[in-house]
Amino acid sequence: VLPDLGAPLPPADVYLLAVPDAAVAPVLAAVAWPAGALVAHLAGALPLSVFEAQPEVRGGVLYPLQTFSAGRAVAWAAVPLCVEAADAGALNMLLALARSLSADVRPLASADRLRLHVAAVFANNFTNHLLGVADALLAEAGLPAALLAPLVRETVDKALATGSPFAVQTGPAARRDAPTLGAHQAALAAHPAWLGIYNQLTASIQAQLPPVPGLAGA
Amino acid sequence: VLPDLGAPLPPADVYLLAVPDAAVAPVLAAVAWPAGALVAHLAGALPLSVFEAQPEVRGGVLYPLQTFSAGRAVAWAAVPLCVEAADAGALNMLLALARSLSADVRPLASADRLRLHVAAVFANNFTNHLLGVADALLAEAGLPAALLAPLVRETVDKALATGSPFAVQTGPAARRDAPTLGAHQAALAAHPAWLGIYNQLTASIQAQLPPVPGLAGA
Numbered sequence: 001v002l003p004d005l006g007a008p009l010p011p012a013d014v015y016l017l018a019v020p021d022a023a024v025a026p027v028l029a030a031v032a033w034p035a036g037a038l039v040a041h042l043a044g045a046l047p048l049s050v051f052e053a054q055p056e057v058r059g060g061v062l063y064p065l066q067t068f069s070a071g072r073a074v075a076w077a078a079v080p081l082c083v084e085a086a087d088a089g090a091l092n093m094l095l096a097l098a099r100s101l102s103a104d105v106r107p108l109a110s111a112d113r114l115r116l117h118v119a120a121v122f123a124n125n126f127t128n129h130l131l132g133v134a135d136a137l138l139a140e141a142g143l144p145a146a147l148l149a150p151l152v153r154e155t156v157d158k159a160l161a162t163g164s165p166f167a168v169q170t171g172p173a174a175r176r177d178a179p180t181l182g183a184h185q186a187a188l189a190a191h192p193a194w195l196g197i198y199n200q201l202t203a204s205i206q207a208q209l210p211p212v213p214g215l216a217g218a
Numbered sequence: 219v220l221p222d223l224g225a226p227l228p229p230a231d232v233y234l235l236a237v238p239d240a241a242v243a244p245v246l247a248a249v250a251w252p253a254g255a256l257v258a259h260l261a262g263a264l265p266l267s268v269f270e271a272q273p274e275v276r277g278g279v280l281y282p283l284q285t286f287s288a289g290r291a292v293a294w295a296a297v298p299l300c301v302e303a304a305d306a307g308a309l310n311m312l313l314a315l316a317r318s319l320s321a322d323v324r325p326l327a328s329a330d331r332l333r334l335h336v337a338a339v340f341a342n343n344f345t346n347h348l349l350g351v352a353d354a355l356l357a358e359a360g361l362p363a364a365l366l367a368p369l370v371r372e373t374v375d376k377a378l379a380t381g382s383p384f385a386v387q388t389g390p391a392a393r394r395d396a397p398t399l400g401a402h403q404a405a406l407a408a409h410p411a412w413l414g415i416y417n418q419l420t421a422s423i424q425a426q427l428p429p430v431p432g433l434a435g436a
Contacts, residue, residue, distance in 0.1 A: 020393065020395070021390075021395055021397065021398050022395060022397060045390070045397075045398040045401045045402065065365065065366070065368070065369055066368060066369055066372060067369060067372055067373055067376070067388050068388075069376060069386060069388070072372075072376060074372075075368070078368045079368060080365050080368070104365075108359075108361075111359075112359035112360070112361070114401060114402075114405050115355055115356070115358060115359040115361075115405055116355075116356065116359055116361060116365070117398075117402070118355055118402045118405050118406060118416075119351075119352040119353075119355035119356050119359075119366065120352070120366065120369055121389055121390065121391075121402060121416070122348045122349075122351045122352040122355070122412075122415075122416075123348060123349055123352035123366045123369060123370050123373070124369050124370065124373045124388070124389065125387065125388060125389030125390075125391060125392070125419075125423065126348050126415075126419045126423075127345050127348050127349070127370065127373055127374070127377075128373050128376075128377050128383050128386065128387055128388070129383070129384075129387060129419055129422060129423050129426075130340045130341060130344050130345050130348070130419075131340075131341055131345070131374070131377045131378075131383040132377075132382075132383035132384035132387065132426065133337075133340045133422075134337040134338070134340040134341035135337075135381075135382070135383055135384070136384070137333055137334075137336055137337035137340070138333070138334065138337050140333055141326075141329075141330035141333040141334055141337075142330070143326075143330070143333075143334060145378075145381045145382075146378075146381065147283065147298050147322075147334070148283070148337065148338065148341045149378050150283070150284060150293070150296045150297060150298070151283055151284055151285060151338055151341060151342050152341050152342065152345065152374055152378065153374070153378075154284060154285055154290075154292070155285055155341070155342045155345055155346050156345070156349070156370055156371070156374050158285070158287060158290060158346075159345075159346050159349045159350070160349075160363075160364075160367050160370065160371075163353075163363045163364065164350075164353065164363075165346050165347070165349040165350035165353055166347075166350035166353070166354070168287060168346065169343065169346055169347060169350065170285050170286075170287070170342070170343060170346070171339055171342065171343030172239075172263070172339065172343075173339075173343060174343070175238065177238070177239055177240060179239065179240060179263075180239050180263040180335075183263045183332060184263065184332075184335070184336045184339060187332050187333060187336050188336060193421070193422050193425060194340075194422070196418060197340075197344075197418055197419065197422060198336075198339070198340075200414060200415055200418055201343075201344045201347055201348075201415065203411070204347060204351075204411050204412070204415060205343065205347050207411060208347075208350065
């Protein structure tokens with residue numbers, strides 16, 4: 001149930017559409033925007049073209065690359081803000097707004113913003129899910145989730161410090177350690193979906209490895 | 219090429235086998251152990267039974283739950299050490315050795331140690347690989363890897379702080395945001411292996427979600 005979106009809006013330099021991705025187009029269409037209003041959405045995966053159906057507004061994007069959760073404060077000054085707009089005046093206005101919030105502001109076109117958003121899903125949503133799987137497997141062994149904290153922190157520190165996570169990959173997949181991979185697969189027999197993830201990520205790690213010396217061209 | 223493993227060993231309270239998993243059994247068989255020597259391997263996935271072929275030694279395990287890399291110092295006092303041995307005397311000796319290194323020492327039987335090792339692969343090796351995929355996708359958009367650092371750190375901090383990563387899952391999969399998932403899948407068309415990972419992890423995230431209200435039992 002939406003509030004009365006047809007009511008007149010107070011005047012503003014910028015209107016920020018902080019709504020779920022799927023609500024951006026319906027809300028855009030439902031609001032009685034002042035003519036020429038600068039309206040920006042905050043979505044990583046929505047192109048600037050979402051504004052084309054509303055020619056009465058000047059469209060823009062202000063995408064914060066961070067995960068937000070109730071009860072957790074965010075250090076805005078370090079949050080990368082990606083900005084896009086249909087005209088130069090709107091872009092400058094959004095850049096100024098972004099720079100008042102963060103030290104890391106960059107213009108970014110829709111297609112590259114989508115690539116960044118996909119990358120963020122791998123680095124954020126999928127990493128969180130893997131930590132959940134690890135936590136569930138620990139619980140089956142009666143072990144506390146906190147046991148993994150030093151390992152996870154060192155892995156993330158190392159990957160971010162080197163700037164090249166593929167180059168610092170460790171583990172049985174990277175070692176081509178077939179007996180250990182087999183023992184792990186057997187240990188996951190009760191969890192076929194997680195076994196599928198195990199096999200797919202193992203194959204993807206091995207696809208990134210340099211060729212085995214002596215097998216080049218074979 | 220191995221050194222002369224058949225040469226007599228100097229006497230020691232404990233011999234630690236810091237060799238790759240696949241080398242533990244061959245090295246165990248090749249060394250001329252003093253009768254009754256206490257020998258411990260450091261592998262997460264190798265059972266204590268690997269010592270059964272060498273009845274002349276007392277077998278044990280000292281498994282450090284951490285990732286090690288050349289040039290990176292490890293804070294040993296915070297590294298969980300999992301200990302196992304075939305007899306009580308050997309276990310007490312290994313526990314004392316472990317406690318001299320770390321504040322987090324626990325006895326752990328082979329089957330649970332294997333579960334812990336699998337969990338560590340999800341939390342460590344697979345997370346590192348996902349960060350590598352994210353880094354590669356950023357590079358395609360001409361964006362620096364460092365852009366993801368605040369996001370990754372917040373995600374890991376949140377997952378570890380809550381102790382329940384599944385409960386704090388965010389993103390388009392968790393939101394059941396079909397248009398965004400479709401846009402991401404299209405953006406990954408040039409990378410079929412990573413698209414496969416995307417689809418499998420998306421399905422696994424959605425399998426963890428609570429049922430949609432109103433669809434229960436449908």
